[in-house]
Amino acid sequence: MVAEVVIKTINLKCAFGETTALTNLNIEIRANEILGIIGPSNSGKTTFLRALNRLNYLNTTYRQSGEIIFEGSNIEGLSDSILRKKIGIIFALPQVLPITIFQNVAYGPKVHGVKDKSKVTEMVENALKKAYLWDEVKDRLDMSATRLSGGQQQRLCIARTLAVEPDVILYDEPCSGLDPISTAKVEDAMRELKKDYTQILVTNNTKQAARVSERCGFFLMGDLVEIDETEKMFTNPADKRTDDYITGRFG
Amino acid sequence: MNAARVREKIAFIILGLITLLIVLPIILTIFYVVKNGAGAVSWEFISEAPRKGMREGGIFPAIIGTIILIIGTMLFSLPLGILSAIYLVEYAKDNLFTRLIKLSVVNLSGIPSIVYGLFGFTLFVVALKFGTSILAGSLTLAIMSLPVIITATKEALEAVPFTYREISLSLGATKWQTIRYCVLPYSIPGILTGTVLSLSRAAGETAPILFTVAAFYLPRLPHSVFDQVMALPYHLYVISTQVPNMPAKLSFATGLVLISLVFIMNLVSIILRAHYRKKKQW
Numbered sequence: 001m002v003a004e005v006v007i008k009t010i011n012l013k014c015a016f017g018e019t020t021a022l023t024n025l026n027i028e029i030r031a032n033e034i035l036g037i038i039g040p041s042n043s044g045k046t047t048f049l050r051a052l053n054r055l056n057y058l059n060t061t062y063r064q065s066g067e068i069i070f071e072g073s074n075i076e077g078l079s080d081s082i083l084r085k086k087i088g089i090i091f092a093l094p095q096v097l098p099i100t101i102f103q104n105v106a107y108g109p110k111v112h113g114v115k116d117k118s119k120v121t122e123m124v125e126n127a128l129k130k131a132y133l134w135d136e137v138k139d140r141l142d143m144s145a146t147r148l149s150g151g152q153q154q155r156l157c158i159a160r161t162l163a164v165e166p167d168v169i170l171y172d173e174p175c176s177g178l179d180p181i182s183t184a185k186v187e188d189a190m191r192e193l194k195k196d197y198t199q200i201l202v203t204n205n206t207k208q209a210a211r212v213s214e215r216c217g218f219f220l221m222g223d224l225v226e227i228d229e230t231e232k233m234f235t236n237p238a239d240k241r242t243d244d245y246i247t248g249r250f251g
Numbered sequence: 252m253n254a255a256r257v258r259e260k261i262a263f264i265i266l267g268l269i270t271l272l273i274v275l276p277i278i279l280t281i282f283y284v285v286k287n288g289a290g291a292v293s294w295e296f297i298s299e300a301p302r303k304g305m306r307e308g309g310i311f312p313a314i315i316g317t318i319i320l321i322i323g324t325m326l327f328s329l330p331l332g333i334l335s336a337i338y339l340v341e342y343a344k345d346n347l348f349t350r351l352i353k354l355s356v357v358n359l360s361g362i363p364s365i366v367y368g369l370f371g372f373t374l375f376v377v378a379l380k381f382g383t384s385i386l387a388g389s390l391t392l393a394i395m396s397l398p399v400i401i402t403a404t405k406e407a408l409e410a411v412p413f414t415y416r417e418i419s420l421s422l423g424a425t426k427w428q429t430i431r432y433c434v435l436p437y438s439i440p441g442i443l444t445g446t447v448l449s450l451s452r453a454a455g456e457t458a459p460i461l462f463t464v465a466a467f468y469l470p471r472l473p474h475s476v477f478d479q480v481m482a483l484p485y486h487l488y489v490i491s492t493q494v495p496n497m498p499a500k501l502s503f504a505t506g507l508v509l510i511s512l513v514f515i516m517n518l519v520s521i522i523l524r525a526h527y528r529k530k531k532q533w
Binding site: 053055058060080081082083084085088089091095097098107108110111112160161164 | 344345414415416417418419420421422423424425428432433437
Protein backbone atom coordinates (compact mmCIF):
# COMPACT_ATOMS: atom_id res chain seq x y z
CA MET A 1 0.00 0.00 0.00
CA VAL A 2 1.37 3.37 -0.96
CA ALA A 3 0.75 5.99 1.70
CA GLU A 4 -1.17 9.09 0.74
CA VAL A 5 0.98 12.10 -0.14
CA VAL A 6 0.03 15.10 1.99
CA ILE A 7 2.58 17.64 0.79
CA LYS A 8 4.52 17.69 -2.43
CA THR A 9 6.89 20.36 -3.69
CA ILE A 10 7.63 20.79 -7.38
CA ASN A 11 10.83 22.58 -8.39
CA LEU A 12 10.71 24.71 -5.25
CA LYS A 13 13.30 27.47 -5.31
CA CYS A 14 13.70 29.85 -2.39
CA ALA A 15 15.93 32.85 -1.96
CA PHE A 16 16.42 35.69 0.48
CA GLY A 17 17.56 38.66 -1.57
CA GLU A 18 20.52 37.43 -3.57
CA THR A 19 21.14 34.41 -1.37
CA THR A 20 19.66 31.16 -2.61
CA ALA A 21 18.41 28.99 0.22
CA LEU A 22 16.87 26.11 -1.74
CA THR A 23 17.97 25.42 -5.32
CA ASN A 24 15.41 23.01 -6.71
CA LEU A 25 13.47 20.91 -4.28
CA ASN A 26 11.20 18.01 -5.15
CA ILE A 27 10.01 16.18 -2.09
CA GLU A 28 6.94 14.25 -0.97
CA ILE A 29 5.64 13.99 2.56
CA ARG A 30 3.34 11.09 3.37
CA ALA A 31 0.37 11.05 5.68
CA ASN A 32 1.04 10.24 9.33
CA GLU A 33 4.76 9.84 8.90
CA ILE A 34 7.50 11.57 10.83
CA LEU A 35 9.91 12.82 8.22
CA GLY A 36 13.29 13.73 9.62
CA ILE A 37 15.29 16.45 7.90
CA ILE A 38 18.97 16.54 8.70
CA GLY A 39 21.85 18.55 7.34
CA PRO A 40 24.40 21.14 8.42
CA SER A 41 23.53 24.77 9.09
CA ASN A 42 22.62 26.87 6.04
CA SER A 43 21.51 23.82 4.11
CA GLY A 44 17.98 25.12 3.66
CA LYS A 45 16.19 22.94 6.21
CA THR A 46 14.44 25.75 8.03
CA THR A 47 13.66 27.60 4.81
CA PHE A 48 11.97 24.44 3.55
CA LEU A 49 9.81 24.18 6.67
CA ARG A 50 8.86 27.83 6.67
CA ALA A 51 8.08 27.74 2.95
CA LEU A 52 5.35 25.20 3.67
CA ASN A 53 3.25 27.64 5.70
CA ARG A 54 4.56 30.79 4.02
CA LEU A 55 6.29 32.09 7.15
CA ASN A 56 9.31 32.92 5.00
CA TYR A 57 7.34 35.80 3.59
CA LEU A 58 7.63 37.61 6.92
CA ASN A 59 11.07 38.47 5.58
CA THR A 60 10.36 41.01 2.87
CA THR A 61 13.36 40.03 0.75
CA TYR A 62 12.05 36.49 0.34
CA ARG A 63 11.38 35.19 -3.19
CA GLN A 64 10.05 31.80 -4.14
CA SER A 65 9.23 29.89 -7.32
CA GLY A 66 7.89 26.43 -7.98
CA GLU A 67 4.83 24.82 -6.47
CA ILE A 68 3.83 23.47 -3.10
CA ILE A 69 0.93 21.05 -3.29
CA PHE A 70 -0.93 20.47 -0.03
CA GLU A 71 -3.73 17.90 0.18
CA GLY A 72 -4.02 17.91 -3.60
CA SER A 73 -4.07 21.61 -4.34
CA ASN A 74 -1.58 24.43 -4.62
CA ILE A 75 -1.16 26.35 -1.37
CA GLU A 76 -1.44 29.58 -3.37
CA GLY A 77 -5.19 29.04 -3.21
CA LEU A 78 -5.27 29.12 0.58
CA SER A 79 -5.24 32.23 2.76
CA ASP A 80 -2.33 32.60 5.18
CA SER A 81 -4.72 32.09 8.03
CA ILE A 82 -6.18 28.79 6.74
CA LEU A 83 -2.80 27.47 5.57
CA ARG A 84 -1.12 28.15 8.91
CA LYS A 85 -4.05 26.68 10.78
CA LYS A 86 -3.59 23.44 8.83
CA ILE A 87 0.21 23.44 8.91
CA GLY A 88 1.42 24.38 12.37
CA ILE A 89 5.00 24.99 13.40
CA ILE A 90 7.09 24.58 16.55
CA PHE A 91 10.07 26.95 16.70
CA ALA A 92 13.61 26.16 17.77
CA LEU A 93 13.56 28.00 21.06
CA PRO A 94 10.44 27.61 23.16
CA GLN A 95 8.47 30.73 22.29
CA VAL A 96 5.67 31.24 24.76
CA LEU A 97 3.66 34.41 25.03
CA PRO A 98 3.96 36.17 28.40
CA ILE A 99 0.42 35.30 29.35
CA THR A 100 -0.99 32.39 31.33
CA ILE A 101 -0.60 28.75 30.32
CA PHE A 102 -4.29 28.57 29.55
CA GLN A 103 -4.26 31.74 27.45
CA ASN A 104 -1.29 30.50 25.44
CA VAL A 105 -3.13 27.37 24.38
CA ALA A 106 -6.45 29.15 23.99
CA TYR A 107 -4.91 31.76 21.69
CA GLY A 108 -5.34 29.64 18.54
CA PRO A 109 -8.98 28.75 19.13
CA LYS A 110 -9.67 32.38 20.01
CA VAL A 111 -8.31 33.78 16.75
CA HIS A 112 -10.13 31.10 14.81
CA GLY A 113 -13.41 32.23 16.28
CA VAL A 114 -14.21 29.64 18.94
CA LYS A 115 -16.35 31.67 21.35
CA ASP A 116 -17.95 29.04 23.56
CA LYS A 117 -15.99 29.02 26.83
CA SER A 118 -16.56 25.37 27.70
CA LYS A 119 -15.50 24.39 24.17
CA VAL A 120 -12.27 26.37 24.53
CA THR A 121 -11.58 24.81 27.94
CA GLU A 122 -12.10 21.38 26.44
CA MET A 123 -9.78 22.15 23.50
CA VAL A 124 -7.08 23.46 25.83
CA GLU A 125 -7.30 20.37 28.02
CA ASN A 126 -7.14 18.00 25.04
CA ALA A 127 -4.19 19.81 23.50
CA LEU A 128 -2.25 19.81 26.77
CA LYS A 129 -2.97 16.10 27.22
CA LYS A 130 -1.77 15.27 23.72
CA ALA A 131 1.41 17.26 24.34
CA TYR A 132 2.06 15.30 27.56
CA LEU A 133 1.87 18.43 29.65
CA TRP A 134 -1.56 18.22 31.27
CA ASP A 135 -0.52 16.37 34.41
CA GLU A 136 2.25 18.85 35.09
CA VAL A 137 0.19 22.01 34.68
CA LYS A 138 -3.45 21.12 35.31
CA ASP A 139 -3.41 22.76 38.76
CA ARG A 140 -1.76 25.98 37.64
CA LEU A 141 -3.28 26.89 34.30
CA ASP A 142 -3.45 30.52 35.41
CA MET A 143 0.28 30.74 36.03
CA SER A 144 2.37 32.77 33.62
CA ALA A 145 3.74 30.46 30.93
CA THR A 146 7.15 32.08 31.16
CA ARG A 147 7.64 30.46 34.56
CA LEU A 148 7.60 26.94 33.11
CA SER A 149 10.88 25.14 32.45
CA GLY A 150 12.29 25.10 28.91
CA GLY A 151 11.07 21.58 28.23
CA GLN A 152 7.61 22.37 29.56
CA GLN A 153 7.51 25.55 27.50
CA GLN A 154 8.32 23.61 24.34
CA ARG A 155 5.55 21.10 25.05
CA LEU A 156 3.27 24.07 25.73
CA CYS A 157 4.16 25.32 22.25
CA ILE A 158 3.22 21.92 20.86
CA ALA A 159 -0.07 22.06 22.76
CA ARG A 160 -0.69 25.56 21.44
CA THR A 161 -0.19 24.35 17.88
CA LEU A 162 -2.37 21.27 18.48
CA ALA A 163 -5.18 23.45 19.81
CA VAL A 164 -5.79 24.91 16.34
CA GLU A 165 -6.27 21.35 15.06
CA PRO A 166 -3.68 21.23 12.26
CA ASP A 167 -3.12 18.38 9.81
CA VAL A 168 0.63 18.80 9.65
CA ILE A 169 3.09 19.83 12.37
CA LEU A 170 6.50 21.22 11.50
CA TYR A 171 9.28 21.11 14.07
CA ASP A 172 12.23 23.43 13.58
CA GLU A 173 14.98 21.96 15.77
CA PRO A 174 12.51 21.69 18.64
CA CYS A 175 14.98 20.28 21.15
CA SER A 176 18.04 22.38 20.45
CA GLY A 177 17.73 24.19 23.76
CA LEU A 178 16.52 21.28 25.86
CA ASP A 179 18.15 18.78 28.21
CA PRO A 180 18.03 15.05 27.34
CA ILE A 181 15.06 14.29 29.60
CA SER A 182 12.96 17.12 28.23
CA THR A 183 14.04 16.04 24.74
CA ALA A 184 12.82 12.52 25.45
CA LYS A 185 9.46 13.89 26.56
CA VAL A 186 9.08 15.94 23.39
CA GLU A 187 10.00 12.87 21.33
CA ASP A 188 7.44 10.77 23.21
CA ALA A 189 4.83 13.34 22.39
CA MET A 190 5.79 13.21 18.71
CA ARG A 191 5.52 9.42 18.56
CA GLU A 192 2.12 9.57 20.18
CA LEU A 193 0.94 12.28 17.76
CA LYS A 194 1.76 10.10 14.73
CA LYS A 195 -1.69 8.56 14.84
CA ASP A 196 -3.38 11.81 13.93
CA TYR A 197 -0.79 14.08 12.38
CA THR A 198 1.84 14.26 9.68
CA GLN A 199 5.04 15.59 11.18
CA ILE A 200 8.25 16.99 9.77
CA LEU A 201 11.20 17.23 12.10
CA VAL A 202 14.14 19.42 11.20
CA THR A 203 17.01 18.65 13.52
CA ASN A 204 20.72 19.22 13.90
CA ASN A 205 20.88 16.12 16.02
CA THR A 206 21.19 13.17 13.63
CA LYS A 207 20.63 10.75 16.48
CA GLN A 208 17.27 12.34 17.14
CA ALA A 209 16.28 11.87 13.51
CA ALA A 210 17.38 8.23 13.78
CA ARG A 211 15.33 7.75 16.96
CA VAL A 212 12.11 9.40 15.91
CA SER A 213 11.66 9.50 12.14
CA GLU A 214 10.54 6.82 9.73
CA ARG A 215 11.95 8.46 6.67
CA CYS A 216 14.74 10.93 6.58
CA GLY A 217 15.98 13.53 4.14
CA PHE A 218 19.50 14.92 4.00
CA PHE A 219 19.90 18.54 2.91
CA LEU A 220 23.19 20.06 1.87
CA MET A 221 23.77 23.57 0.52
CA GLY A 222 20.17 23.99 -0.56
CA ASP A 223 19.86 20.59 -2.19
CA LEU A 224 18.05 17.47 -1.11
CA VAL A 225 20.91 14.96 -1.39
CA GLU A 226 19.01 11.90 -0.40
CA ILE A 227 15.69 10.82 1.07
CA ASP A 228 14.96 7.29 2.22
CA GLU A 229 13.75 5.05 5.02
CA THR A 230 15.58 6.22 8.13
CA GLU A 231 16.88 2.75 8.88
CA LYS A 232 18.34 2.35 5.41
CA MET A 233 19.76 5.84 5.41
CA PHE A 234 21.59 5.37 8.66
CA THR A 235 22.92 1.89 7.83
CA ASN A 236 23.48 2.02 4.12
CA PRO A 237 23.18 5.51 2.63
CA ALA A 238 23.20 5.80 -1.14
CA ASP A 239 25.26 8.97 -1.30
CA LYS A 240 28.76 9.26 0.08
CA ARG A 241 28.08 12.77 1.44
CA THR A 242 25.20 11.44 3.53
CA ASP A 243 27.48 8.78 4.92
CA ASP A 244 30.13 11.35 5.73
CA TYR A 245 27.60 13.58 7.50
CA ILE A 246 25.89 10.98 9.65
CA THR A 247 29.15 9.36 10.66
CA GLY A 248 30.40 12.79 11.67
CA ARG A 249 33.17 13.20 9.14
CA PHE A 250 32.05 16.73 8.34
CA GLY A 251 29.39 19.20 9.22
CA MET B 252 44.08 54.29 46.59
CA ASN B 253 45.63 54.16 43.15
CA ALA B 254 45.30 56.81 40.48
CA ALA B 255 42.69 54.93 38.44
CA ARG B 256 40.38 54.62 41.44
CA VAL B 257 40.77 58.31 42.21
CA ARG B 258 39.96 59.26 38.64
CA GLU B 259 36.92 57.05 38.71
CA LYS B 260 35.73 58.65 41.95
CA ILE B 261 36.15 62.13 40.51
CA ALA B 262 34.25 61.14 37.38
CA PHE B 263 31.40 59.75 39.48
CA ILE B 264 31.21 62.93 41.50
CA ILE B 265 31.11 65.08 38.37
CA LEU B 266 28.42 62.89 36.82
CA GLY B 267 26.43 63.02 40.04
CA LEU B 268 26.63 66.80 40.16
CA ILE B 269 25.52 67.12 36.56
CA THR B 270 22.54 64.89 37.29
CA LEU B 271 21.72 67.06 40.27
CA LEU B 272 21.87 70.11 38.01
CA ILE B 273 19.11 68.59 35.91
CA VAL B 274 16.88 67.92 38.88
CA LEU B 275 17.55 71.27 40.51
CA PRO B 276 15.56 73.54 38.14
CA ILE B 277 12.49 71.33 38.49
CA ILE B 278 12.68 71.34 42.26
CA LEU B 279 13.38 75.06 42.39
CA THR B 280 10.53 75.90 40.01
CA ILE B 281 8.04 73.85 41.96
CA PHE B 282 9.34 75.21 45.25
CA TYR B 283 9.14 78.80 44.05
CA VAL B 284 5.64 78.40 42.64
CA VAL B 285 4.38 76.65 45.75
CA LYS B 286 6.03 79.16 48.07
CA ASN B 287 4.53 82.16 46.29
CA GLY B 288 1.23 80.69 45.21
CA ALA B 289 0.09 78.23 47.87
CA GLY B 290 -1.19 81.00 50.11
CA ALA B 291 -3.65 82.18 47.48
CA VAL B 292 -5.05 78.76 46.60
CA SER B 293 -8.31 78.20 48.40
CA TRP B 294 -11.59 76.49 47.70
CA GLU B 295 -12.94 79.83 46.55
CA PHE B 296 -9.99 80.25 44.19
CA ILE B 297 -10.58 76.98 42.36
CA SER B 298 -14.38 76.97 42.47
CA GLU B 299 -15.42 80.51 41.59
CA ALA B 300 -15.25 82.77 38.57
CA PRO B 301 -12.91 85.78 38.52
CA ARG B 302 -14.28 89.10 39.73
CA LYS B 303 -13.28 92.77 39.60
CA GLY B 304 -11.19 92.60 36.43
CA MET B 305 -9.79 89.22 37.51
CA ARG B 306 -8.09 90.75 40.54
CA GLU B 307 -10.39 88.82 42.85
CA GLY B 308 -12.40 85.64 42.84
CA GLY B 309 -11.22 82.37 41.39
CA ILE B 310 -10.15 80.70 38.19
CA PHE B 311 -12.83 78.05 37.91
CA PRO B 312 -13.76 78.79 34.25
CA ALA B 313 -10.09 78.57 33.26
CA ILE B 314 -9.62 75.21 35.02
CA ILE B 315 -12.71 73.79 33.33
CA GLY B 316 -11.59 75.31 30.00
CA THR B 317 -8.20 73.63 30.21
CA ILE B 318 -9.75 70.30 31.16
CA ILE B 319 -12.18 70.55 28.24
CA LEU B 320 -9.30 71.37 25.90
CA ILE B 321 -7.27 68.39 27.16
CA ILE B 322 -10.21 66.07 26.59
CA GLY B 323 -10.92 67.58 23.18
CA THR B 324 -7.25 67.25 22.19
CA MET B 325 -7.19 63.65 23.36
CA LEU B 326 -10.35 62.85 21.42
CA PHE B 327 -8.74 63.89 18.14
CA SER B 328 -5.06 63.11 18.63
CA LEU B 329 -5.26 59.73 20.36
CA PRO B 330 -7.05 57.68 17.70
CA LEU B 331 -5.29 59.52 14.87
CA GLY B 332 -1.84 59.19 16.43
CA ILE B 333 -2.12 55.58 17.53
CA LEU B 334 -3.67 54.41 14.27
CA SER B 335 -1.03 56.13 12.15
CA ALA B 336 1.73 54.64 14.30
CA ILE B 337 0.18 51.19 13.84
CA TYR B 338 0.06 51.77 10.12
CA LEU B 339 3.67 52.94 9.99
CA VAL B 340 5.07 50.09 12.08
CA GLU B 341 2.92 47.15 11.07
CA TYR B 342 1.57 47.78 7.60
CA ALA B 343 3.59 50.35 5.67
CA LYS B 344 6.16 48.99 3.27
CA ASP B 345 9.61 50.50 3.47
CA ASN B 346 9.52 52.83 0.48
CA LEU B 347 10.05 56.47 -0.33
CA PHE B 348 6.50 57.42 0.62
CA THR B 349 6.77 55.81 4.06
CA ARG B 350 10.12 57.44 4.69
CA LEU B 351 8.62 60.78 3.73
CA ILE B 352 5.81 60.31 6.26
CA LYS B 353 8.27 59.34 8.99
CA LEU B 354 10.41 62.36 8.19
CA SER B 355 7.37 64.63 8.33
CA VAL B 356 6.39 63.28 11.72
CA VAL B 357 9.85 64.00 13.09
CA ASN B 358 9.87 67.49 11.63
CA LEU B 359 6.34 68.23 12.79
CA SER B 360 7.57 68.04 16.38
CA GLY B 361 10.10 70.77 15.63
CA ILE B 362 7.58 73.37 14.53
CA PRO B 363 7.16 76.26 17.00
CA SER B 364 3.83 76.23 18.78
CA ILE B 365 2.92 79.75 17.62
CA VAL B 366 3.09 78.48 14.04
CA TYR B 367 0.59 75.77 14.96
CA GLY B 368 -1.53 78.56 16.39
CA LEU B 369 -1.44 80.52 13.14
CA PHE B 370 -2.12 77.38 11.13
CA GLY B 371 -5.07 76.46 13.34
CA PHE B 372 -6.43 79.97 13.06
CA THR B 373 -6.23 80.02 9.27
CA LEU B 374 -7.60 76.51 8.76
CA PHE B 375 -10.09 75.85 11.54
CA VAL B 376 -11.20 79.33 12.64
CA VAL B 377 -11.31 81.07 9.26
CA ALA B 378 -11.41 78.57 6.39
CA LEU B 379 -13.58 75.91 8.05
CA LYS B 380 -15.60 78.62 9.85
CA PHE B 381 -15.42 76.97 13.30
CA GLY B 382 -14.78 80.44 14.73
CA THR B 383 -12.75 80.96 17.86
CA SER B 384 -14.01 77.84 19.59
CA ILE B 385 -13.26 74.77 21.65
CA LEU B 386 -13.41 72.74 18.44
CA ALA B 387 -10.79 74.86 16.67
CA GLY B 388 -8.55 74.97 19.73
CA SER B 389 -8.74 71.23 20.39
CA LEU B 390 -7.95 70.47 16.76
CA THR B 391 -4.97 72.81 16.79
CA LEU B 392 -3.63 71.32 20.02
CA ALA B 393 -4.29 67.83 18.64
CA ILE B 394 -2.15 68.49 15.57
CA MET B 395 0.59 69.80 17.80
CA SER B 396 0.40 66.66 20.00
CA LEU B 397 0.38 64.20 17.12
CA PRO B 398 4.15 63.87 16.49
CA VAL B 399 4.94 62.96 20.07
CA ILE B 400 2.07 60.49 20.27
CA ILE B 401 3.03 58.91 16.95
CA THR B 402 6.70 58.67 17.86
CA ALA B 403 6.02 57.23 21.32
CA THR B 404 3.51 54.72 19.96
CA LYS B 405 5.89 53.71 17.19
CA GLU B 406 8.66 53.06 19.67
CA ALA B 407 6.33 51.14 21.96
CA LEU B 408 5.17 48.95 19.06
CA GLU B 409 8.69 48.36 17.81
CA ALA B 410 9.79 47.31 21.28
CA VAL B 411 7.44 44.31 21.20
CA PRO B 412 9.58 41.29 20.23
CA PHE B 413 9.12 40.07 16.68
CA THR B 414 8.66 36.52 17.98
CA TYR B 415 5.28 37.47 19.48
CA ARG B 416 4.06 38.41 16.01
CA GLU B 417 5.61 35.27 14.54
CA ILE B 418 3.91 33.02 17.09
CA SER B 419 0.57 34.64 16.47
CA LEU B 420 0.84 34.53 12.67
CA SER B 421 2.10 30.94 12.75
CA LEU B 422 -1.09 29.94 14.57
CA GLY B 423 -3.13 31.32 11.71
CA ALA B 424 -4.03 34.66 13.26
CA THR B 425 -4.62 37.46 10.78
CA LYS B 426 -2.44 40.52 10.81
CA TRP B 427 -5.01 42.58 12.66
CA GLN B 428 -5.64 39.84 15.26
CA THR B 429 -1.89 39.68 15.79
CA ILE B 430 -1.70 43.41 16.38
CA ARG B 431 -4.80 43.40 18.55
CA TYR B 432 -3.84 40.49 20.81
CA CYS B 433 -0.06 40.15 20.58
CA VAL B 434 1.32 43.63 20.01
CA LEU B 435 -0.99 46.34 21.40
CA PRO B 436 -1.41 44.85 24.88
CA TYR B 437 2.35 44.97 25.37
CA SER B 438 2.78 48.49 24.03
CA ILE B 439 0.08 50.18 26.12
CA PRO B 440 2.47 51.36 28.87
CA GLY B 441 4.71 53.03 26.28
CA ILE B 442 1.76 54.55 24.44
CA LEU B 443 0.39 55.91 27.72
CA THR B 444 3.68 57.56 28.59
CA GLY B 445 3.93 59.31 25.25
CA THR B 446 0.30 60.34 25.25
CA VAL B 447 0.33 61.87 28.70
CA LEU B 448 3.62 63.63 27.99
CA SER B 449 2.17 65.14 24.88
CA LEU B 450 -1.16 66.06 26.49
CA SER B 451 0.66 67.65 29.41
CA ARG B 452 2.49 69.83 26.98
CA ALA B 453 -0.77 70.69 25.20
CA ALA B 454 -2.37 71.61 28.52
CA GLY B 455 0.33 74.17 29.20
CA GLU B 456 0.62 75.73 25.76
CA THR B 457 -0.50 79.30 25.21
CA ALA B 458 0.45 80.02 21.63
CA PRO B 459 -1.74 77.45 19.83
CA ILE B 460 -4.86 78.51 21.75
CA LEU B 461 -4.16 82.21 21.55
CA PHE B 462 -5.99 82.74 18.25
CA THR B 463 -8.10 79.61 18.20
CA VAL B 464 -10.05 79.31 21.44
CA ALA B 465 -8.80 81.22 24.47
CA ALA B 466 -11.01 83.94 25.93
CA PHE B 467 -9.52 86.93 27.69
CA TYR B 468 -12.30 87.11 30.23
CA LEU B 469 -15.36 84.87 30.17
CA PRO B 470 -16.65 84.15 33.65
CA ARG B 471 -19.15 81.48 32.58
CA LEU B 472 -18.90 77.92 31.34
CA PRO B 473 -19.17 77.09 27.62
CA HIS B 474 -22.45 75.86 26.18
CA SER B 475 -21.17 74.08 23.06
CA VAL B 476 -17.98 73.15 21.24
CA PHE B 477 -18.36 76.38 19.26
CA ASP B 478 -17.96 78.47 22.41
CA GLN B 479 -14.79 80.13 23.55
CA VAL B 480 -13.31 79.17 26.90
CA MET B 481 -10.78 80.58 29.28
CA ALA B 482 -7.69 78.42 29.71
CA LEU B 483 -5.11 78.35 32.49
CA PRO B 484 -1.94 79.13 30.52
CA TYR B 485 -3.53 82.03 28.66
CA HIS B 486 -5.18 83.30 31.82
CA LEU B 487 -1.78 83.22 33.50
CA TYR B 488 -0.32 85.22 30.64
CA VAL B 489 -3.16 87.71 30.75
CA ILE B 490 -3.11 88.36 34.49
CA SER B 491 0.67 88.56 34.55
CA THR B 492 1.06 91.03 31.71
CA GLN B 493 -2.23 92.68 30.76
CA VAL B 494 -3.86 93.52 34.07
CA PRO B 495 -2.33 96.35 36.08
CA ASN B 496 -2.08 96.11 39.88
CA MET B 497 -2.51 92.35 39.79
CA PRO B 498 -1.44 90.64 43.01
CA ALA B 499 1.54 88.41 42.08
CA LYS B 500 0.38 85.63 44.31
CA LEU B 501 -2.65 85.11 42.04
CA SER B 502 -0.34 84.46 39.09
CA PHE B 503 1.65 81.97 41.10
CA ALA B 504 -1.49 80.35 42.40
CA THR B 505 -2.73 79.95 38.82
CA GLY B 506 0.62 78.41 37.87
CA LEU B 507 0.37 76.07 40.82
CA VAL B 508 -3.07 74.88 39.75
CA LEU B 509 -1.79 74.29 36.20
CA ILE B 510 1.21 72.30 37.45
CA SER B 511 -1.05 70.29 39.75
CA LEU B 512 -3.38 69.49 36.87
CA VAL B 513 -0.48 68.17 34.79
CA PHE B 514 0.84 66.32 37.81
CA ILE B 515 -2.52 64.59 38.33
CA MET B 516 -2.51 63.50 34.67
CA ASN B 517 0.95 62.02 35.11
CA LEU B 518 -0.13 60.30 38.29
CA VAL B 519 -3.07 58.69 36.55
CA SER B 520 -0.79 57.47 33.77
CA ILE B 521 1.70 56.05 36.28
CA ILE B 522 -1.09 54.14 38.01
CA LEU B 523 -2.48 52.85 34.70
CA ARG B 524 1.00 51.86 33.58
CA ALA B 525 1.71 49.94 36.77
CA HIS B 526 -1.63 48.22 36.37
CA TYR B 527 -0.79 47.07 32.81
CA ARG B 528 2.76 46.07 33.71
CA LYS B 529 1.37 43.85 36.42
CA LYS B 530 -1.03 42.22 34.01
CA LYS B 531 1.48 41.67 31.21
CA GLN B 532 4.94 40.74 32.36
CA TRP B 533 7.52 40.41 29.67
